[in-house]
Amino acid sequence: MTRFLFSLILLFSLTLSAQQLKSPSEFLGYELGTEFTRHHEVVDYYEYLAKAAPDRVKLTVYGQTNERRPLILAYVSSAENISNLEGIRLEHLKETKGEGTSDKAIVWLSYNVHGNESVSTEASMKTIYELLTSKSSYLENTVVIMDPCINPDGRDRYSNWYNQYKNTPNQVDPNSKEHHEGWWGGRSNHYMFDLNRDWAWLTQVESQQRLKMYNQWMPHVHVDFHEQGVNNPYYFAPAAEPYHEVITDFQRDFQVTLGRNHAKYFDANGWFYFTKEVFDLLYPSYGDTYPIYNGAIGMTYEQGGGGRAGLGIITANGDTLTLKDRIAHHYTTGISTVEVSSKNAEKLNEEFKKFYKNQNFKYKSYVLKGDEDKLKSLKSLLEKHQIQYGDLASGSYKGHEYATGKSGSMSVNGNGMVVSTNQPKGTLVTVLFEPNAKLSDSLTYDITAWSLPYAYGLDAIASSTLVAPQSAKENMVSTSVEKGTYAYLTDWNSIEDAKFLATLIKEGVRVRKANLPFKMEGKSFDRGTLIITKSDNEHKADYVEILHTTAQKFQKNLTPVSTGFVDAGKDFGSSYVQMITKPKIAVLSGEPTSTLRFGEIWHFFEQQLHYPITVLDGDYAKRVDLGEYNILILPDGRYGSYFNESQLADLKDWVRQGGKIIAMGGAIDAIDGDKGFGIKKKEMEKDSGETQPKPYEDWEREGIKSAITGAIFKTKVDNTNPLAYGYGKDYFTLKLGSSSYDYLQGGSAVYLEKDAKPFSGFAGSEAQKQISGSLVFGTEGVGRGQVIYMVDNPLFRGFWENGKLFFANALFMVE
Structure with a gap:
């Protein structure tokens, strides 16, 4: 066959294919780019392609969102490859064992992780159509996996809002309403979480379901399509420093190869772009870094636009985008x-x-021990990532000690666990567990510390030797109850204990707490011990059954006692043994709160603690009678003058009458010492020394001296304070900024000592001075009520597990 004839046949084949398949514009009934396509219409188009070209498109629904929208994947390749898709997958996965003979490239394209960065889903429809028609030759040796919308709830929130408010025809004036989303924009998912920060932590259902599919394929290349500010040109790889040190030379070089190819097309069209700036490769929970730590070429592509751009907008240059x-x-x-x-x-x-195949890491094993619930929680996360771990029964282990930041040793007596880097996911293990990530540049896009032993509150050793797992002794849980028992006791050490308590309270079971340690019947019990007595629950005929069922659900050991007379400490009738008040909780939302910070609280109550809250919008919250609630949570945000003097006085009166405020982050400034409560901003000591002016080009690096880009600090804990029940004498906090407040006399539950240095991550020299000797978590008694201050965020992104008990203590233990 002549080359001319072959080309003619190929052209005819492509033309016929294009005629048989409808383009997105033909299918949708409007020109692509003149409307925002709602999620169900996008799904309809992908379903149409799968039916029209079943030999080249395979569609699967891999889950659904909180708002019941489907999550879909499209597998696109040649007919031969689609017919052997499972065989290609299995052969490719052999490569994770250093084996296999696969000759196919696996490319995964992810769109619309941020709902109001809405162009990418539209682009996905054009991309799949062209792959099936004009660009089908690329599919002969390539399987393309397309997720057209990672965040359907956020995307539809934006699309519906925009369609509701846009002018007809659309208005390109950036001052018009259609370019200004409200407080709850389309960026986040249902619970206001940023799904592009959740790849490693898997707190959200979208992430959990997607990762199951990702682990089934482990692609060679993964692209996460985004948008940035309307005035920015396009960004593509290669990425900016810092690159994590585990990233290979090939991963670096191939980003350059891709970038040069993109540039070729952009240059031909006269389009502007930039590379090697802003978007680095360090934080492990992004859609570019997480794939990189699993062997892929992971990249972020950023188009100017986002929620402000709408169907068109005039940019700062006077151009219309x-x-x-x-x-x-x-x-x-x-x-x-x-x-x-x-x-x-x-x-x-x-x-x-x-x-x-070529993995060689400084630390070969990570040995951990601690509260059994915390170990279980970590194991659950590792299983979702398909990271292997083993149990440890006993032994002494040497290496880098997380508690001190130095070389040391740790004994395991009883239940422990070990996670080795000698496994397919060894690189990911290194990144998630390393004590302190190496920074090639302090200017980063996100937090610089996340080590899981700190996040989960576990004692740990990073060992340079390979530690073999052992069979650990199985803990026997006693949940049996009998009607004649005087009381049942159980410990208070973890968020699982808080879930147990919350369930009992919802069921109407009355529970007491011990405010002092005590001993009885040969056992010691710490502060925070939960005490469930027969006498308190005589009103509840089925209290024994409820207690038994709940203890089984949460695997809680119950210690039955036959008397309220203790051997040491305070008897159960003492004022030091208080009834836990049933929380009636209101949470402020809307302006002036942060959507992300409110979302963390919302998700904590509904998906973790499973306890009801009332959400009060900032527009009307000040008109609500707070007498109906005994807890008011003020999430982090920018409050400014949200409360006037009269409203602050009313708020203080409510606290005096027994109310409880939990003020987090920026909310503290709304009620601080200048506004009527006792907490005071820490005064920064001024440096009297003269300094030379810095060059203009150095201003950004000078500014970083006053910043903390997510660093871990070791704090001191006063665990006699109810806010710190269940903790030891130290706590590792994730600090996200340099806001600082003075100690509270008698109420400093968690605090930084003078000249504290970060154990992991970056904190600028000036920021370290600012937070030296400052409060982290504290309590202030006001009349019969309490104000709880949380300078750091114990619920940050839902992954800082060891902070969650502080929040539970604020709800249940502080009276």
């Missing part, structure tokens, strides 16, 4: 990515295999 423009740019980098991957399929397979 349209949705069609944005689609064209994302389509171009998406297709370019597939093109380069197809041309380099052999190299991608070769290097992917090397990634898993």
